Amino acid sequence: MGNFSQFVYLVPLFPLIGFLINGLFWKRMPKTLGGIIGCVAILASFCISLGIFFEVKNATSPIAPVVLFDFIQSGKMNIPFAFQVDALSSLFLLIITGVGFLIHVYSTSYMGHDEGMVKYFSYLNLFVFSMLLLVLGANYLVMFIGWEGVGLCSYLLIGFWFKKREYTNAAKKAFVMNRIGDLGFLVGMLLILLNYGTLSYGEFFGQLHNTQAIIPGSVNNWIALCLFIGATGKSAQIPLYTWLPDAMAGPTPVSALIHAATMVTAGIYMIARSNALYDLTPVILHVVAIVGLATAIFAATIAIRQYDIKKVLAYSTVSQLGFMFLALGVGSYTTAVFHVMTHAFFKALLFLGSGSVIHAMGGEQDIRKMGGLGKHMRVTQITFLIGCLAISGIPGLSGFFSKDAILSAAYGYDPVLYYLGILAAMMTAYYMFRLYILTFSGSFRGTEDQHHHLHESPAAMTLPLIVLAILSIIGGYVGLPEVMSEHNALDAFLKPVVTNFGEHHLAAGTEWILMGISVAVSVIMIIVAVVVNSKPKFAESTGLAKVLENKWYIDELYEAIVIKPLNSLSIVLDKYAERNGIDGIVNGVGKTVKWGGDKLRLLQSGQVGFYIFIMVLGIVALFALSFFWIH
């Protein structure tokens, strides 16, 4: 095996170069070449990531962090720009560059007609660069750099079609909500730095267990909570989730890459990375589990009544991320990582599939105007179906294994969490098949023009779909449950970095029963969804349905309790405190002085009035001084 880990900096370097080439020469760059540069950059990173992955897999001892240069050094505080090569980061490298590459390829066709295509690829490369920094950092500061970097790219790509105000509003909302979380992350970092004097993972985790007696547990609780607040922003959890559905304003491959497969899982990565810390803070883990579960259920209820194909997938993503946090919260970190991986496959697949549909529909996203598309686009239909089956947890597909692992871990922690999780899983199966049926089966409900235009997408788009569909099927076999296999490859691989906390081993019988229940409810809900939506009627909804359609009015609530009051406060401050208040006083003083000055000036020849005034005040000051001096 080669010594790939020494060249780990090449992994983010290639996308950075791609960004710079496309970014600096976007004006003269032919579209095709820009696309090729973008794809090749990610492919190169993927190849090196593969090498690194196998090196880590075969390594007998941990690989030391690769220090690139001193970043911030001040007195005793020394934060290097360093990369961590280990099981967790190398797995994420593969997901990011692998799925990233497929989405880049897909984009060459999807964005082929857009005049901003070269700019698009430069942003996309910049995103991958930032995401790689995020997972490669050997300390929280480098993670934070990537963390804010992906936020920026998300902002740029959501608002990619910048002429539409609605889109740029969505971009702004995403960035600001992320910043709220980022403040939590920042405070968490400062707490670590203040108490442990370091931000490096190795040193921090090492000290955590040594200094427990000196540093009170409440400090660790605060650190864990602050980091989690950061995670709720980036990974769209309650209460900071509302930006993600709006983020669908961006081009669809962006939604697949950033808002499904990679960036939004950063929060899960962060907590899994910090597992040594969270082991010491069971209270905060409990909070994580509850927030995750609540988000999983809440977002799923909304997904049931959405009509925009991408909005359904967006709420589904929020819900699935909730599942991952549930796994983290019950201490089953590796399961969360497992679900990150399988979700990256099937959700990227679903998003890209929806992109293919939108492409065929000429930009239409409303599923009420679709129907019967299966006949016209077989590959999209079949791969989309595979995605739906995977996310619904049908045995044999990847989603089944990861979701089942989460649910049984939750059962071990507290059966109540399991039953509530099943509720969310039921809704998942329902809304996914509602989406599938409304889109692909039945008869076409759009315009004649659109009907004419329906076609399967070109190979650059269908090939990534096929690859992702295959991964969505087989991706689960790396993490077989205990009852099926002695060896859970993923757990074993992650073991040196991530060890689960308080794992409850269920009896084999219990586990089979749990599995049976979740499969049964999923299948039932799929049947229900197929039956209910086969002959759809779209009447004006009322009651609960209307509330769900309007997303529980959460956006309106935030508008009313946060945005409007703050805005009014700003206006009041500007108008009254600033202009009439402080400035009024100053101007009053100024006017008095000016009046005095004018009077004084009358005594003088006029021109040098200012300077006379200075002199007089100077004399007064001298008097004052001598007064103090004497005393």
Added chain:
Amino acid sequence: MILVLLILIPLLTGILSFTIKGDGAKALALISSILTMAVSAYVSGANFTAPITFNQPWIPLLGTQFSLAADGMSSMLCLLTGIVVMVVMIVNVNKDVEKPGSFYGFLLLSQAGLMGVFLAYDALVFYVFWELALIPVYFLCSRWGGEKRIAVTFKFFVYTFVGSLMLLAGLIYLSMQTPGLTSYAWNDITRAGAALPLEKQQWLFWLIFIAFAIKMPIFPFHTWQPDTYEQSPTPVTIILSALMVKMGLFAVLRWLLPVLPAGVAYWSDTVIIMAVIGIVYASLIAVVQTDLKRLIAYSSIAHMGLMAAVAFTHSAVGMHGIMVQMFNHGINITGMWVMVSMIENRWGTRDMTKLGGMAGATPKMAIALVVISLANIALPLTNGFIGEFMLFNGLFAGHMAIMVVAGLGVILGAVYTLNMIQKVAYGEVAPMVSSKDMSANEFVGVAIIIILIIFLGVYPKPLLDLTSGIAGLIVK
């Protein structure tokens, strides 16, 4: 001797400029600024083992000596002054002003004053340069400013003048406390001040601090600033916001913290709270501004508020962060103003409700605007982040809750900055006066800024190394 050059070059070329008519003055100013920049770069980069000093008898009768010294902080600020003035001159190459001879003359005189302030190691020399830097600004505002320039200059004058007067009184008082004969030397002043009993330091603190607080400015001494920034011609706004506000902060670090340690310790919580209120207050007000210049002015108050708060925390990392941030804030806000002047040039307005579509009309400008704005909100890998992180670190150690309040500025900063980008750069193209993208000289000026933003954001080590010694000394 080399330190004297930093003052003499702008001083002499400034005086010379008054005698020149037409474009010659512009060329002279450009050459002068490049020369000064080169000398300041040499002073900062030469890596002297001991600070270079210059001493010359001046007015022995008053006990003052013409003494200058360049430690890490001084040379860093001189370098900033050199770079900023040079960028101003570069982007001004294709702009016309009335009476260029006196316009550039005043600008250069002000630069000479700034250099003197940053180098002075004698209180009276410091005070003289302080005034020398300010007086040209009054003339520049009142002759080349906007519609309301007279009223605004008057307000600015009253503010700074009241401050200056109190400062002078404070310094004279201190000089009389020096052992032996009256002396204004920094060493003597600090020794005399530190020896004063607490109750004296308590009131002396305000006598000296108010001048600096007005200059920075700290809430509630700030209301001159948005008006003055708005009404001044852009080169003057740049000098004011990138350099003169640093004069206030610099003065706190050199002429207040070491001089009145007990007074500082006594009032530090008060000042920190004022400054942090200012951060939130100014950020909130920035959100509802429609004039670009006012928006940036309030954003700058928020940024300076953080630096000012940390100055009073006695944290080594924080102090180091102030050094870094003084430089970076100067660079970034210069970039912001350059963008504003370019926008005003193309669209004929600074009113954001009448702007839009820059990304479509002049994409190079839009990219520059976005990069500089991101530095302004301290995105990692831009220079703004390094300082802000260190500052928060400094504030956090002793004042956790206050830091979190100050952190709200981070969120509000994103709100008003992205609002600004959205209104200026996105949407359909608003009616333009001239649709030219950046000209060559504007490109060079902006490129200097952007290169510094990225370079110091990725590799801040040179800046950290330059200032680490002095930062440690101040908090010791």
